Amino acid sequence: MRRQTEINYEMKLLSSLEKVFQDETPVYRPECLVLSALWDETVSFQAAYTGDCFMRERLEVRVVSELEKWVRVRTVEQVPVGRATNVIVDDNYLKTTPGMYPDLLRDLPEDHKVIVCSHQWRSLWVDVEVTEEIPAGDYEIEIQLLKEGEIVCSAKMKLHVVGVTLPKQEIMHTEWMHADCLADYYHVEVFSEEHWQILENFFAEYVKRGGNMMLVPLFTSPLDTAVGLERTTTQLVDVEVKDGQYIFGFDRLKRWIDLCRKYGIEYFEMSHLFSQWGAKYAPKVVATVDGKEEKIFGWHTPAVGEYTNFLHSFLPSLIEKLKEWGIAEHTYFHISDEPREEHLESYRAAKESLGDLLSGFHTFDALSSYEFYRHGLIDKPIPGNNEIEEFLEHGLTDMWTYYCTGQFYEVSNRFMSMPSLRNRIYGVQLYKYDIIGILHWGYNFYNTQFSIEHINPYEVTDAGNAFPAGDPFIVYPGADGHPEESIRMMVHYEALTDLRACKLLESLTSKEHVMELIEGDLAEPLTFRRFPKSDMYLLTLRNRINREIERLTAKA
Known part of the structure; x- marks a missing residue:
């Protein structure tokens, strides 16, 4: 029997664009940890943690901040991925193999304790809901892990709040809600009162994230x-x-x-x-x-x-x-x-x-x-965003676009195997091309391909090995009839808030001014197929846009 010695714990702050795999040590990137926000948006970051415990431990999570009432902490859970990609891939995937991938966001249990697995990395997803109740200024948010009341590791994030409200979302956004999948998964009669209540729960979350x-x-x-x-x-x-x-x-x-x-x-x-x-x-x-x-x-x-x-x-x-x-x-x-x-x-x-x-x-x-x-x-x-160029070349305006399993090469999408930047860059692309509507087929498709069988989305994330994992749904059906969100859902929401911030800055300056911020330091123009692959680019861009908004509204 091994004698337990002193356990070493470690915590690293990460941006919302990182994906923490259990067997990979995440890289601390201070250049990606400047966080700012406008009123009426939720901003997110992560705190990754590990320990060299012999077995596993349960540690308490504590938030220390004057913003505590606006902070929500969730665990990032690993889910099984059978089909990670389509047959053809480009050079912008995190992984292409089956395995456990970080995706599901789950609220902390009542005791606020999380599991620390021996020599495995996990992460906490931290949301700050920035409302007009929060005065403009700088804030600190400390995330602590405690064992028997003692802090074993912690990290501090700084947030700059700009005292300007994001404008209302203009772009039309639909994710197809599959009412039958909810009835099937929860084993309730279609359009029974139980079904209507579940639908209401899903509708509320749908709107909260930009639907x-x-x-x-x-x-x-x-x-x-x-x-x-x-x-x-x-x-x-x-x-x-x-x-x-x-x-x-x-x-x-x-x-x-x-x-x-x-x-x-x-x-x-x-x-x-x-x-x-x-x-x-x-x-x-x-x-x-x-x-x-x-x-x-x-x-x-x-x-x-x-x-x-x-x-x-x-x-x-x-x-x-x-x-x-x-x-x-x-x-x-x-x-x-x-x-x-x-x-x-x-x-x-x-x-x-x-x-x-x-x-x-x-x-x-x-x-x-x-x-x-x-x-x-x-x-x-x-x-599709991989075929939109032909339509744009013919001079079409007021364009819509979509992506699904077929948009896997070079363009934006939100498969679990893709880096989150490939999901979030969508907002800037939509802004450049004045896209008026976006569509996705799978908000909650919990069937295999062709709806031959029902599936448990916590166990099957690829529609029965038919589509890259993550394509069929963006929320999970929680045990209480409420949806549980995913990393992909939150990052897609961030793309939409980026779009709203661009629109706000444009109203204060011009489209040309915003595009200069977006493309000024790029070697080639941004398109649906060509975009920066660096998390730092997008996070820095958003902070520059926020600073510009703050500067221009301060003069008003």
Whole structure:
């Protein structure tokens, strides 16, 4: 039996852009630890820690600061990664192999104790919610680890608060909320009171981190579903077939809209009217027919035919309600997700079957081919950030963009295997190109690819080895029905606050002035494919922007 000698503990401060792997000693980078913030944003940093204990220990975490009431400390938990990347990779990945990766952020237990594993590095994620209650000035935040009431290691972070409020987020931002995945994971009946409460919990967190547009499942979303298979029915619209006529009920849809508005959702996207990858079929629609519930549309139904008659009955009724509820001007419609060029004719047929039913509304879809826009089939194309150059070269303005599993080479994304800078640089890119909307397909997709099986996202992070880990979801389903956030969620939120800060400085100076700060010291212009790979670049840039805002508003 080994005799325990004195244990050595160590703590290092790190920026929010570091990822701490258990078997790698993190590098202390003082150049990345200048932290400043404006009012109405949450800023984050990390405190990594280790010890040479024989087994493991539980130490108490303590925050010492006059900002303590605004500070939240979470542990960064390692999660299993089976598929880390796609087949092709560039030189800007942290790792490309399976293993345990830092991602999940979990609140401290009631006793505020964390586990120290022998000779392994872990980290604490520290958020400071900077509100107007905090006077402008300099503050110190000390993070301590205590054993039996005695401090065994600690570190002090300094924060400079600028007494100016970040402007409201302008960019439209949607992450697809999969209502069926929540019902499936928590084993609750779809749209039961338990389900509604869980949805409300997820909606609140969604808005808190910059989501301001919500996918509305009019009918079960025809997304990532194998042909011939079905996802759990999540249909907000009641349908009855009576004497050959369609009758609609909108009570559940109204409840969904009201819940969105309660938490500040401003924009609404109606779920896709046709199947994914080509718009060849109708989505699953369940109706009451002669007193019995049955599936009246689905994979067995062509996109054009009786389903056309259904839409010509349904859409005018829906639009009437959207106008009655005062959201018509903020509503967008999807036709079919991710059509490719070989689907041009089937997409055209589906779109033309609608006639002028959607006149006055924006239609928008994630797609890669400019041909859909050139043929006038969509007025708001959403190209991937690896394909957006063609659209920009044609002079398109008011552009949207998205990324998912297919955007893995050279461009921004948020896979667990990527450095966090590759996630956060997105905000500066969006600013440069005046992007008006961003989309991601997986806020909480807890299925395998094609929705063949349900998964536990704490155990499977890659949709059953289908996509690089992290692509299918950005929050985890907490045990209490509330979402647990990820490093990727927080860093993506930071990208959005960077964008808001750029917009604020532009309002005080000019676009040219802000772009000089962004590109002035770069050897080549910033693009979606070319951007600095240094954490210091982005952290220093944000501090420069904050200082400029402080200087200019002090003169006012």
